[in-house]
Amino acid sequence: MKKNLAKDTIMAITYSNIVSHDGAQEIKLVTHLGYSLDSIDNDGKLFSSHHYESVNGSTLDKSFEDVLLDKSRNKEPEYYNYYVENFLTDITMNFSTASTIVNDKSSLKSSINDLIKEIKETTSKGASVNFDNLKTKFTVNGVDFTFKELSDASRVFSNAKSILKNPGSTLVYRDYAEMGLVKSKVSSYVQKNLNKEQGDLLKSSMSTKIANVIKGQNEALYNLQGIKIYVNSNNKYYKFQNVAVATNVDYANKIMDVFANIDTNDQNALKSACNQYKSIMTPVYTEYEIYNTANNSALTEILNDDKDTLMNMADENFKIRTLSISEVRAYIKSRENIIDTIR
Numbered sequence: 001m002k003k004n005l006a007k008d009t010i011m012a013i014t015y016s017n018i019v020s021h022d023g024a025q026e027i028k029l030v031t032h033l034g035y036s037l038d039s040i041d042n043d044g045k046l047f048s049s050h051h052y053e054s055v056n057g058s059t060l061d062k063s064f065e066d067v068l069l070d071k072s073r074n075k076e077p078e079y080y081n082y083y084v085e086n087f088l089t090d091i092t093m094n095f096s097t098a099s100t101i102v103n104d105k106s107s108l109k110s111s112i113n114d115l116i117k118e119i120k121e122t123t124s125k126g127a128s129v130n131f132d133n134l135k136t137k138f139t140v141n142g143v144d145f146t147f148k149e150l151s152d153a154s155r156v157f158s159n160a161k162s163i164l165k166n167p168g169s170t171l172v173y174r175d176y177a178e179m180g181l182v183k184s185k186v187s188s189y190v191q192k193n194l195n196k197e198q199g200d201l202l203k204s205s206m207s208t209k210i211a212n213v214i215k216g217q218n219e220a221l222y223n224l225q226g227i228k229i230y231v232n233s234n235n236k237y238y239k240f241q242n243v244a245v246a247t248n249v250d251y252a253n254k255i256m257d258v259f260a261n262i263d264t265n266d267q268n269a270l271k272s273a274c275n276q277y278k279s280i281m282t283p284v285y286t287e288y289e290i291y292n293t294a295n296n297s298a299l300t301e302i303l304n305d306d307k308d309t310l311m312n313m314a315d316e317n318f319k320i321r322t323l324s325i326s327e328v329r330a331y332i333k334s335r336e337n338i339i340d341t342i343r
Helices: 064-072 080-095 101-124 147-161 173-193 196-222 249-260 267-287 298-313 325-333 338-342
Strands: 006-019 025-040 046-055 137-140 143-146
Touching (some): 046 080, 064 080, 064 101, 080 147, 080 196, 137 147, 143 147, 147 173, 147 196, 173 196, 173 249, 173 267, 173 298, 267 298
Antiparallel strands (some): 006 025, 025 046, 137 143
16 A cells, blocks of 8 residues: 555545436436646646546546447447546546646546547448557647557556655655656657657656655655754765665755666666666765674665666556455455554
């Protein structure tokens, strides 16, 4: 449950007016479980959207492609509008800004309707539907994609974004390595799969999110104002003795740069960056009093663990997944007591 991007997890109840057969109005009770997501654009403006996990107890776990296929066959998918809203949230929270999100959602919704028409036309000719070949244009933040291009780009972007700390978190030096790696993951995907305009949108969107994570550390430190922080100006890497914060900005940026410009599909380049990271991080951990002794190899172990983690994170499909509410409940229920859960 680390790095939960959900601002608020809520049970919402909405009422819809339904006209009955005798003309009288009835009230239909709809319950939906989900969470609100926040994003900050490059102007520092906050915008939000909602993601639905379940409606009336039914988990929204169908793929959006299957939902669209059902819709094109005139089989009204259950909770179709909620699936659409989730798609809009996924796309706009990745690529929109506070000034474009309203128009982006409207445009994307219109494109979904056009895509369903294209699917119907395709099947009416006796052809099978391959989403790779559908041509309907989807526009977000002024940039055009096909449905397949946009869906795949958003998936890769979301996977990479999941690695980042939330804005307002304190950062240690490995977090900067991860941010550099995230930047390279997006750039590597862009180079192989997208045109320049599409790629520029993905890269600038991720750069904004990384910048907001770094800026957010000031907020994190401000929130610690009730804690007495002991400063050791002689410590090169961690000047705050009782708070784990990377205080050497130049060194943190150096670590980020090690990973920021590599091809994450090139295993040799990735291994070279990880080995360079181990060399750079050795004095950091040593000053944090992590080192090898005759009886243990703590420094070697933590450096190797960092390397293994970073190598795994480089995979395009790697994602730090936030557990859904139902999964958390099931996890807690499966434990004999809360202590087991905390462990």
